[in-house]
Amino acid sequence: MSIDSASDTSAVAATASRPAQRVDSVPLRHPLLAVVGLVLVALNLRPALSSLAPVMGDVVRDTGMSSGQAGLLTTSPVLCLGLFGVIAPRLAQRFGAERVILIVLLMLGAGVALRGIGTFPALFAGATLAGAGIGIIGVLLPPLVKRDFPKKVSLMMGVYTMALCAGAAAAAGLTAPLERALGGQWTGALAFWSLPALLAALAWLIQLRGRHSGVGQAHAPVRGLWTNPLAWQITLFMGLQSALAYIVLGWMAPMLRDRGLDPVMAGAVVSASVMTQVLAALVSPMLATRTPSQSLAGAATLGCSLVGMIGCLYAPVGTIWLWAVILGIGQGGAFAVALTLIVLRSSDSRVAAQLSGMTQSVGYTLASAGPFAVGILHGWSGDWHASAALFAVVAVAAGVFGILAGRPRQIHG
Template sequence: MTTEVAGSTAPGLPQGQTAPTLADELLPEAELVEPPQGPAAPAGVPRWWLAVVLVLVSINLRPALSSVGSVLEELMRDTGASAAFVSVLTTLPVLCLGAFGLAAPPLARRFGTERVVLVTLLAMAAGLALRLFPSFLPLIGSTVVAGAAIGIIGVLMPGLVKRDFPKHASLMTGVYTMALCAGGALGAGATVPLAKAFDSWPAALAFWAAPAVLAAILWWPSIPKRRADQPKPVQYAVTGLWRDRLAWQVTLFTGLQSLLAYIVFGWLIQILRDRGLDAMTAGLTVSGSVLAQVPAALIVPILAARRRDQRGMIILIMTIGLMGMLGCLFAPLSTVAFWALLLGIGQGGNFALALLTIVLRSPDSHVAARLSSMAQSVGYTLAATGPFATGLLHSWTGSWDSVALLYLGVTIAGMACGLGAGRARHVNVTVTPLPQRTTVSGA
């Protein structure tokens, strides 16, 4: 059976669709990762233990990204790295998120989700350990390996949440989101104290391999045994998505808000240090900004989903984020904590709105999964230009004023795309179930 999905206007939510829960908003990839009847964790592993290890794994998905910005000044001083090299260093992990995230669903179907998570956790730990060696090749290698691991696990984790906690998916997704933010805050806020404690910034960066190893050890008991009779999920072909204007508006909105976020991840600590804050205060300020994303990511989608469309909310939240960033760049240092919190609220809300538009612009979960994959692959590639352009602009001009213009321009472009993505419409695609092949496998 082939289903035509039109791109007509929908009055508020699509007909027959209730307001999405937080789980619905954050878990569009779940269907591609595990069949609903797929194997859960082995018998005897309690749900509370699964919740603990899921949180620990999730915390590990951000320190590799947020920790480097804390010691950029020391890294450039001790390695003689140019601004161009540092720009590459802050750009590569974002590129890897998009490129390797696309490989996650087929890897999970071939080897099992839990096994892929275990291997990538260990790969992440090995990559982070390379940061003990402060030279070009180890730093680049570490960045690529860690970024690839984060990209793969980041796609797989939501599916596990939806499968293992079907009755508490909203709660666990909120916990998962908070764990991500907590990991980002830890990386930004704890790296400088660790560098002082170790008297070595490479050791502080490599330290984040330790929680990855711990997560892998605790993850091991959750790996299920393979079953020969495990049913395979039904696969669907979705055609027309890459030619649809609305799909591109959702994709570009997702990518542009990510671009703004990774400018902050990669450079805000250094910006605040150049303005006069000491390294520890700058790290704690950005850490607080990341933590402020938590309530915004929880509340904004709930409010936005109740509206006929999301255009007004997108403009409001992007404006809040812009005000916060401009405050961090130009407001008196005595008020920078306030502006950092405002920035965090804007970025957390933008992230949630991007995920929400993927769900609301999709008529069913099959389309949502494909639209999410499109938005991730293109969006992260686009987002990678943000940290790179920031470093180059500062190198060319010797001032952060040019970065303010960049941030303003990207925000305006994001608003323009958001006005399209926020309309109450569906993408225009065709959904066709693929024939199932009967195979006998002992794998």
């Protein structure tokens, strides 16, 4: 394996879009249908994670679970993202990426629906099943983008990340109103988010019919990937910025409720922050790829995340919307840049698939410690000051690895 430095923007763009091997040249019969399928799948990769926090207080009250169990519900799906993401490339090689995504979408929908039972064991099982599904699909989609849209990588990664953030925002903002509309039944509000997963599975099935999956062909492993410094820099950037994202998804609403906001307003603020990520996620990859280096983009997005989070926790409540928007710009941009780096730093879809598996499996396993640590710190201190300090430390570390990963180099198999 070698790491080559790029000298200008065109070199980066060319290597990012070059169909280097036969496996990258699978023709799309219906490109628009492929885009629709990608968007619908991406919309379902965060509602299972962001829908719980707005009704967490009611869930704890009705189930009688402890704060440790509540922390486990926010941590287990993120941990499963990492643990199950590592097997995604092997599943794709054996069965084909598209077929695996279809089956796992159904599994994801079943996990979300399971939460409607309303007991802690069902909530935990549903969170685990959903997290496993999200982890597998999340690893498989970036290589498909590189294979199917080699000349529009930055645009399509932006569209993918935008849809992912939109799904998170919708679930964060609509779950509490759904609960009220259902007469206070949080079980139905949580189970509702299985319906979009079934719709996405139907759309993906239509796309899958008659399609040959080149990603499903056998590939030799990328030698030296797990000892490559650049691969680890991308992995740590992905993992640390994801830890911040899951802290916000899992705990921001309870933090704001402790600041005096009612449940619906707290959910609305989180939803507004996540909705801001939609625009940031679309724009960031295109801005970041205008130059050979993405280091500035990595550092700037983490800086916005830190400033926005501190503002949400400590600035006057009347300014909460401003800080929520800044937080959303930072987090949406950071996640989009992290995913784009996987594609930009890979010489072909084979490298992209295995780098995606490494960065997301290890990264999300690391990220799962974030919401769990916040739950422990809050239970220990009774306030959110220690959690704010943890957020700051993780944000600075993520910024450092973003600068390193953003340097114009590439990984070759």
